[in-house]
Amino acid sequence: MASQDELKKQVGYKAVDDYVKSGMVVGLGTGSTAYFAVERVGQKLKSGELKDIIAIPTSIRTKEQAASLGIPLTTLDTHSKLDVAIDGADSVDPALNLVKGGGGALFREKIVEMAAEKFIVIVDESKLCSGLGPHFPLPIEVLPFCVQHTMRCLEALPAMQGAKAVLRMGSSENNKSDGDEIAISDNGCYLVDMHFTSDIQDPVALAEQIVKTVGVVEHGLFTEMTTAVIIAGKEGISEKLA
Numbered sequence: 001m002a003s004q005d006e007l008k009k010q011v012g013y014k015a016v017d018d019y020v021k022s023g024m025v026v027g028l029g030t031g032s033t034a035y036f037a038v039e040r041v042g043q044k045l046k047s048g049e050l051k052d053i054i055a056i057p058t059s060i061r062t063k064e065q066a067a068s069l070g071i072p073l074t075t076l077d078t079h080s081k082l083d084v085a086i087d088g089a090d091s092v093d094p095a096l097n098l099v100k101g102g103g104g105a106l107f108r109e110k111i112v113e114m115a116a117e118k119f120i121v122i123v124d125e126s127k128l129c130s131g132l133g134p135h136f137p138l139p140i141e142v143l144p145f146c147v148q149h150t151m152r153c154l155e156a157l158p159a160m161q162g163a164k165a166v167l168r169m170g171s172s173e174n175n176k177s178d179g180d181e182i183a184i185s186d187n188g189c190y191l192v193d194m195h196f197t198s199d200i201q202d203p204v205a206l207a208e209q210i211v212k213t214v215g216v217v218e219h220g221l222f223t224e225m226t227t228a229v230i231i232a233g234k235e236g237i238s239e240k241l242a
């Protein structure tokens with residue numbers, strides 16, 4: 001049976017093979033699944049199968065990986081429109097709404113992926129869920145100023161359904177929750193993870209309430225953005241179109 005890494009590699013490679021063509025401006029996602037898509041772009045540029053690609057990375061980690069592979073890079077300041085962006089996700093619901101930001105990259109991911117004509121999501125089947133929320137905590141990037149106050153405001157939002165806010169701890173090297181310092185995003189901000197005990201009833205309404213909360217930079221609900229989800233599982237690879 002294929003390992004989880006093998007499944008991630010399969011979808012990462014397939015997304016590049018199916019959706020990235022020469023001459024495109026490509027958004028490169030962040031995380032252990034997107035890693036393989038970046039690897040594939042690098043391989044195909046090196047072999048000459050792809051030409052004239054320019055890419056926009058969604059984190060410092062991805063920028064470093066892409067640079068090490070010789071992928072030409074740009075930013076949204078130079079290219080406001082992308083042909084395609086490819087990224088992983090932490091949760092995918094049946095309507096292809098996503099929770100993202102488990103690796104802390106949600107702000108850069110969202111600003112890049114919103115600018116892409118096609119947004120291709122790559123996951124193994126463990127990321128599929130019947131409803132967002134309990135499957136994976138919802139990350140929110142916030143300014144450090146008075147973070148405890150911002151967390152209480154988030155908990156009090158009507159559409160938050162009583163979810164509990166937890167300030168993410170990590171280390172300066174890795175903003176996954178594995179250290180004893182407050183995790184710092186690539187943008188110098190904090191990350192708050194909202195823990196739900198029931199499915200989020202209305203992700204669009206919740207997103208609207210979160211962005212109106214002063215102190216919030218961005219949140220990890222990616223609603224109505226997905227073009228397609230490529231899923232790797234025990235039965236092989238499948239694709240769901242929005």
Ligand SMILES: O=C[C@H](O)[C@H](O)[C@H](O)COP(=O)(O)O
Pocket residue numbers: 029030031032033034087088089090100101102103104105106109
């Ligand atoms: O901030 C991180 C991103 O949103 C990732 O795309 C997401 O956490 C999925 O990462 P992975 O493919 O490592 O599970």
